[in-house]
Amino acid sequence: MKAVTYRADDGVHVENIDIAAPGRGLVAVDIKATGVCHSDLHIVNGDWPADRPLxxxxxxxxxxxxVGEGVTELAVGDHVVLSWFAPCRRCRNCAAGRAWLCSGTTALDNTLPVGDTAFTDGQGKQIWPYLGLGTFSSRVVVPESAAIRVTPDLPFEVGALLGCSVTTGVGAVLNTARVEPGGSALVVGCGGVGLSIVLGLHLAGATTIIAADLSDEKLELARTLGATHTVNTGKTSLDTVRDDLGGVDYAFEAVGRPELIEGLPPLLRTGGCLVLAGMTAVGASCTIDPFDLADQGKSILGCNYGSSVAAVDVPRLADLYLSGRLPVDRLxxxxxxxxxxxxxxxQLREGIGLRTILIPDSA
Structure with missing residues (x-):
């Protein structure tokens, strides 16, 4: 089958690879749609080191x-959304209902649960699944816990976005920040995650939603998705959020740039909350005024995968889309x-356009 591979010394290529049958606890999934996410770009740009082919x-x-031996929750023909952070379901965090903090997952090692891979290249050499999935391919083999069954009514293109960006963005609002109705919020960065945050804020009943980005096209879309104000940060300073609007209760950074993160705590009202939903380069740092946090009762929360339990949240988000309350297709x-x-x-590197969906030939 064809797959898109990355090697640190050779870049991105399309090549023919082989895939093994699913072993115990694993399932094979024919990919029908896959989104192009900034986390893939982090690998290609070298922000996150990759020491082997992916x-x-x-x-x-x-x-x-x-399906492999021991699989009990899925059957051939099931429609599924793939979760990149497949939980082990056994560790302390999983048992406590915090699957997004699973300490037993091998996803971040870019392997299947027993440390291997189902992919090999034309010479029989192993190629590894990025985040345990490797969805830039016609077929994948993944842990059962990574494949979330959804209704066949859900379009595959929408399902792909539920696998990462939408679950991360909406979850940042509903699960991490727990935004209350009537609240005010700033969203910095209107890519897939940032626009999903806007959707989540609208769903949560926030009454002031400020979207900030360099792209007028993305800001216009943010308006149609629920943003009440927009700021083009190439033309206007974010200080206007404090000076003209009196600050916000919540701020969401969805870009992953330390210089943006540093400027957000001063824009929060007393008791406000900053949520870090964008992923920085490994080892990045920024300077925060701790006195301001303590004196004003402000907080900063890290947000991994929208603090979501994929098996619960993905079907819920699918239902919200199908009911018309979460227009994911517009992303x-x-x-x-x-x-x-x-x-x-x-195109993603240049910040052009909205979310791109890739369709394998076999789809």
Whole structure:
């Protein structure tokens, strides 16, 4: 099958690879749609080191095509959304209902649960699944806990976005910050996660939603999704949030840039909360005034995967989409064949357009 691979010394390529049948506790999924996420770009840009060849992609949806021994919750033909942070379901955090903090997952090691991979290249050498998935391919083999069954009514393109960006963004609002109706919020960065935060804020009943970005196109979309104010940060300072609007109860950083993070605590009202939903480069740091936090009762919260339990939250978000309350499809900008993944990553790097969906040939 065809897959989009990345090697640190050779970049991004489309190549033919082989895939093994699913072993115990694993399922094979035919990919029907996969999103192009900034986390894939972090690998390609070298922000997050990759010491071995990878099949890129972690935001996907498809149909179960085979199940391994011991699989009890899924069957061939099930429609599924793939969760890139497959929980072990056994560690202390999983037992406490905090699957997003699972300490037993191997996803961050880019392997399957027993430390191996189902992918090999034309020479029989192992290629590893990015975040345990590798969805820039026609088929994947993943842990059962990574495949979340959803209704067949859910479009695959929408399901792909539920696998990462939408669950992260909406979850940042509902699970991490627990935004209350009537609250005010600033969203910095209107990519897939940032726009999903806007959707989540509208869903939560926030009455003042300020979207900030460099792109007028994205800001206009943010308006249609529920933003009440917009700020083009290439033309206007974010200080206007404090000077003209009196600050906000919540701020969400969805870019992952330390210089942006540093400027947000002063924009919070007393008792306000900053949520870090964007992922920085490994080892990045920034300076925060601790006196301001203590004196004004402000807080900063890290947000991994929207503090979500995928098995619970993904079907819930799917239902919200199908009911018309969460218009995820409006986040999709273009659809490309899988073979154009490199061009899609370049477009993402340049900040052009909305979310790109890749479709494998077999889909």
């Amino acid at each position: 099949v890129l992609g972690h935001e996907g949806a498809g149909v179960v095509s085979a 999709i900008g273009t659809t490309r064949p899988l073979t154009e993944a490199a061009a899609a990553l370049d």
